[in-house]
Amino acid sequence: MMEFAWIIPLFPLLSFLLLIVYGKKWGSAAPYIGMLLTFASFIVSLLVLVARFENPTYKAEATWLTIGDATLTAGFEVNQLNALMLVIVSLVSFLVHMYSKGYMQGDERISVFYSYLGLFTFAMLGLVLSPNLLQTYIFWELVGVGSFLLIGFYFYKEEAKAAAKKAFIMTRIGDVALFIGMILLFWQVGSFEYDEIFASVSAGTISSEMITLTAILIFIGAVGKSGQFPLHSWLPDAMEGPTPVSALIHAATMVAAGVYLVATMFPVFAASEAALMTVAIVGAFTAIFAASIGLVQKDIKRVLAYSTVSQLGFMMLALGSAGYVAGVFHLTTHAFFKALLFLAAGSVIHAVHTQDIEKMGGLWKKLRLTGPLFLIGTLAISGVPLLSGFFSKDEILVATWVHGHTILFLLAIIAAFMTAFYMFRLFFLVFGGEARGDTNHVKESPNVMTVPMWVLAFLAIFAGYINTPWFGSFLGDWLTDGNAALGHGHIEGPIWIMGLATAVSLLGIALAWLIYSRKSLSRDWLSSRAPYAYQLVNKKYYIDEFYHFTVVKAASILSRVARLFEVIIVEGLIKLITAFITGLSKLGSRMQDGQVQTYGTVAFLGLAVLVIVLALTGGYL
């Protein structure tokens, strides 16, 4: 079965091509085409995953291009990690395709929307199947294009256009670093193949400084894609896109691509303690930083966006603490419960036509299906025992502790507490209490939207049982099977960590309940006690302002100093240079005057210059 894995990305590609050509003609049939084809992808992915359980890694490749002695190959590979990713991506994509049928109902550009979804899914599946860095990079960029198109889907909205641009440019900063890292690796190893890169790393043919440098450059690429600090601010803005897109791209798949890249390149990272440390610190800091911003956001999707940034930070922390299994495990569970939360949030927005949580409230009685579904997602992400998020988060905490990062461990515990708090704050404000806005016309979403959520809810509850301290670490053993560089399938940690994680999560929920549901603590109980801290967090640590302020201020001071210097010395010089360049451009435009004499003169002058230089230098330049 695995030799047919290449067919998986082709279904969504076909969907993209069909819909881009015939979309207008087919109109309302377009969603069914998209659903059918992504479902086919999912089925094949599932078969491939099952096949991978019994068989070793399958890899097929052919020479794509030969440049001099270097050979570039193209192909695909099915190993444990990407077999798992294939299923996650195609499943979430299929569910989002289905959900969008209801959510985008009535939009006249629905066929365009589905074609973009197809393009994105194709790119993401292609990224996952790539056996070498170059191919990964090409799909990596294509994924960015898909994301750009989907964020800017409502291109008539200024914010959407700006957000699409911001997302594209900020991730591109990371991509440049990734590109440089990739070229450096190619220069050192002479190949883009993962296998050969890992082989050279373990054989020690690359200097350790070079490993650290390339690992960090690749990590910067992952930072851009996965919205890690300091390249995170595009992700909340990307919420301008349609909500199903947020669920697919900005929760379950594309943003996880950064984590996936670090996981794929894990042997390189594992060879450099400094690189691992960087990953861990950036991850832990992002986890707590984004969680604290999430505490005060008022837009339902922005809370979820910051929570995504924070959870991705957890995954990075896990990978940076040599917890390969923990990172991948959390990537899996997070994909399910975060997609569920986004879809449920979409269902809420679909019902009340606002994203402001201050205007919601009391929706539990109105949305009899969405409410419980949202609660399941919230419980899972908060790390309440027995749900999937509990197991994967516990795994991360254990990995961090065992690796000896005490401070990062503390940060992670605090972030976990905040997660429980802001998620239940969100839940109580949206579903609890009395309605604060007009809720008379609120209707539950159609089945086509709720069914995908039920599937995700099921997974959000039970996906954790593939890797638990009680029933065996099936996932971990499988993932690390036959590859010692990835570490152990299961890391044994002290039992009190699990207790502590449970305690902080319950504490966070209790605090949220006291403030937002029982109201025994006033809502500004926290903010009045620490007004400055509240303001700081509310303004997202002034990151956007910081960029703006420092750059503008520094520039203006600099310009004043420079002005004096400029007026006296530079101005004169500039006048000279501009006069020279205008003269040159005038000369240039006069040269192309249609006069054949001039053309001859230019040629003669050119020859004369070359010959004179040769004569003066005696042949050496």
Add this chain to the structure above:
Amino acid sequence: MDLETLLSYRWSAMTPEFIILGVVAVLSLLDLFLPRSFNRKLLGWLSFASIIAALITVFTLIGDTPVSILYDTFRLDSFAIAFKILLLIGAALAMLLAISYEPEEKLEEYRGEFYYLFLTALLGVMVMSSSGDLITLFVGLELLSISSYILVGMRKNYLPSNESAMKYVINGAIATAITLFGMSYVYGISGTTNIKEMAAALGAIDQQQHLFLLALAFLMIVVGLAFKISAVPFHMWAPDVYEGAPLPVTAFLSVVSKTAGFIIIIRIFIGVFFQVPDLSGNNSLILSLQNYLAVIAGATMLIGNIVALRQSNIKRMLAYSSIAHAGYLLVAVTAFSPFMIETLWFYLGAYLFMTLGVFAIIQVAAWKAKKVQINEFAGLYRSSPFLAVSLAILFLSLAGIPGTSGFIGKLNIFMGALSTEPTHYILASLLIATTVISYIYYFRVLAAVFFRQPQQETKISFSPPAVIVISLCVAVTVILGVFPNIAFDFLHGNFLSFNDFIQ
């Protein structure tokens, strides 16, 4: 030379040339004696058939190389065959364009000449690519030049065409003079015109003054040949000539003629100058003069791309774009990497298809327009999605976007520039920077094609030959972009890295 020696030569090596020559003779007679009423387009199809026949015979010659006849003046090696394939494909496609070419003042009176002059020009480049002697090389070059001077001025009653022809002749004469002057030094020092003997004679030189003269000669030959490839400082004729010449001729000049220019450059550089020691005596002359070539390549890329930004006429824009592409190709020549020939071959092949495709689209889409302004293409997507999408693919390829042959070509040049010692990273970054500049003018046209309203409703009439050219060019551009190794495998499989040429 007695009859016996004459008969002992393996004349089969010249079969493609003989086919073209024979058809030229037949065509000129037919054109002379056939009645006026006879549809001369049939002569065009006959020329096309002869080019295809020549192409097929070239393929049959693969593998049986090298053949050297006529006292080493005509040499058929793998290099010659590889490039003849390109030349013949380019000429065949340009011929299809010529068959469907219908200028407004009618071409009927000269249509016959129009076709066989194409063939004589083609004969010139084929002789050039096989020449083993400077004399043959020069005769081929002049055959090409003189034929193309007339072709440019083919529309006798159309003033811009006359103007172009005049400018082309004068500039061409200057260029020829410079090239010849350079060659005369080389002859003076080596005492022979045969490339092989020359290399042997020049390799043994130890006098400083002679080496210095050779460096001078090298520069003169480079500048003279810059005319054919439209590189700085001999680039200025290109926009004017491209604009005024009949469209199939413009296509021919920018593809076949440019390829011919690079053929002589490689022949002379590798055949003659590579063997010459430099002034210090421990390097090849060509390697120590690399910086001069680098300056020319850099200036060509910069001027071509920057001036193209200001053009409103699409033929002029393409002229500057063709100057820019000459610059990219010169980067490969400058770097002189071990895989330079295959890089150039692939790039010229890719360039051939994308450029001819674009010209075919212009011919179909704007055949009525007097001046082919970019505005004429506004809203092309509405009147003909086929043309618009084809144009988009070809322009993306010219701009070097991944997934197209243009990207692979640039990637090869880029890697070549970085793989040599010393590394040409300045040229490589200039290549990237100017490529980015080129996005602006390519995408400006595409924006007009897809997003602007058409000025007036125009009905587009498709002529079958032009449609064949467009479809073929688009298909090859995409296929070579996705599976570039088809071309490289063909090259490696049949020509073994050009061993018999380089030796």
